[in-house]
Amino acid sequence: MTPSRRHFLAAMSSAAYAQSNLDTAINNGRVIDPASGLDAIRSVGISNGVVTVLSPAPLKAKRVIDATGHVVSPGFIDLHVHRQNDENNRFKARDGVTTSLELEIGVSPMKQWIDERRGKSLIHFGASVGHVPARMTATNDTSEWLPAGPAATRAATDPEQVKTLELLRQGLREGGVGIGMGIAYTPFASRAEILDVFKVAAAAKVPIFVHMRGAGAKDPGVVEALQEVITDAAASGASLHVVHLNSSSGRAFELGLSMVRGAKARGIDVSYEAYPYIAGMTQLESAIFNPGFREHLDMDYKDIMLVETGERLNEETFKIHRKKGATVITFSMREQDIDMAMAAPDVIVASDGWITNGKGHPRASGSYSHVLATYVRERKVLTLKDAIRKMSTLPAQRLEKFVPEMKRRGRINVGSFADITVFNPNTVQDRSTYQNAAQYSEGIPFVLVNGTLVVDGGKIVEGVYPGQPVMSKVTI
Ligand SMILES: [Zn+2]
Known part of the structure; x- marks a missing residue:
């Protein structure tokens, strides 16, 4: 280990070290979580598909998203x-x-419908x-x-x-x-x-x-x-x-x-x-x-x-x-x-x-x-x-x-699944019309489903299917 490397590790607090193990950090966005009432600049740390840190200071992670000027919302x-398929998703x-x-x-029937979509869905479905x-x-x-x-x-x-x-x-x-x-x-x-x-x-x-x-x-x-x-x-x-x-x-x-x-x-x-x-x-x-x-x-x-x-x-x-x-x-x-x-x-x-x-x-x-x-x-x-x-x-x-x-889901707090939508409140805009409905919305640069980016830099991420089946747990 070089002296500078040793010095660097010694300087890191244990908390900062843990933060650097995050999969994804969404830094400096305006996090709005209606369930808790939170509406403040926060950085969101994500590990294994779950929100693990909400910090007033920016976080280190394998992938860092700068959300300055953006709203960070629960997905x-x-x-x-109707018609949950790739085109609609x-x-x-x-x-x-x-x-x-x-x-x-x-x-x-239900089971067949769920099985047909398992492992093939960009977003959660049910x-x-x-x-x-x-x-x-x-x-x-x-x-x-x-x-x-x-x-x-x-x-x-x-x-x-x-x-x-x-x-x-x-x-x-x-x-x-x-x-x-x-x-x-x-x-x-x-x-x-x-x-x-x-x-x-x-x-x-x-x-x-x-x-x-x-x-x-x-x-x-x-x-x-x-x-x-x-x-x-x-x-x-x-x-x-x-x-x-x-x-x-x-x-x-x-x-x-x-x-x-x-x-x-x-x-x-x-x-x-x-x-x-x-x-x-x-x-x-x-x-x-x-x-x-x-x-x-x-x-x-x-x-x-x-x-x-x-x-x-x-x-x-x-x-x-x-x-x-x-x-x-x-x-x-x-x-x-x-x-x-x-x-x-x-x-x-x-x-x-x-x-x-x-x-x-x-x-x-x-x-x-x-x-x-x-x-x-x-x-x-x-x-x-x-x-x-x-x-x-x-x-x-x-x-x-x-x-x-x-x-x-439907929340951003420590322990919630990382279903997160990052949008620019000044530019977010639907483009679809009655004449041409098949138009992507703009101003939503990042969307995460269970911590996986499905929209990155305003573009669909190809070949990822993190969507999970949403199923009830009932006995009848
Ligand atoms: Zn109807």
Whole structure:
């Protein structure tokens, strides 16, 4: 050992020596952790995928990231995505999302779905077990994703309902993150059938994530739809999560919000989410567009856009494309209602997006940076800390009772998993549009999933798949 080397080692404190063994250090960023209230310049040390040091002074590590001028946030947790594949995961990661969950429609069978993604996912992934796909299996509806056959067009027989419930229990035993329901896509499911699903959720102590039966301001719309699921939650004891309260409520968003808040104030365990856009996206062949939809949803043919071509529909082209089947964007909401949803501290942000072969809705690729750029920075509808809470901490807390590892996500503290998003609050920006949804967000230079960089210097890191399955631990 040279004298200078000996001198160097002697000069290092034992703490500094330990710090130099860190895998990664994110130095001098503004760390915002809504769960603990921390909002200060800190350096984050990471070892073996876990945050091990939070220091006021810069840290040494094998890889040092200078986060000066940037926000260091817990990675965003999206409770409502569809199509978790490499194409979508890349857009999500570039938008700061470290966990993507398909909790609305869900999947069935569960084990196979998880096994297909193990070791191949850029970000964490998981799904609820879905009433829609289970009912499709039970009624032999062979539609590709959302039902257009028996599951959408008729009541289920008693044996079919028994089979559906058994598939749901099986999916929960295999790690399903709660039960997903899309009652609007199975409109002939009776009230009793739906209540039975809530009872299964209650027995397993998991929530129901539901796209409700009805939507919009006119009866039977969001009021009746909320009355059904709030009553079922109260009667069964199941927890309830209302997906996209914005699109389900339409122009009655304030009323819808008052109902879920009222239920919560009276002891029902209910949560709710919204996406930051005035347009939705769904399948034209689905039951959403059954006769009468224009009156009920305050939507006309011209408000429907074909994702494939960008073409707006009329009565004639509506009929043609509904028969063939098509993914459509629907312009049905008002800016003022989305503002209210974004401002509300208790409304979780979720995207409800997917991209297929470069086509889709801008929310799939831009929801999280859209909130940070438009609603926080430009329009000051909400604070940065509240945005991070709505995009990370609240969704983790919603799941932690039955997915215990979520207690260590959606936070940055010593012991939490290193799911971390580093963004520049002055430049973070969504680029995706209704015409071109397949555009990466900007201003998010670093994203870590379990301590592994998946976005480095603003670019996707190729060939790394640190995403782990998010699974419930329930007995039923
Ligand atoms: Zn939906």
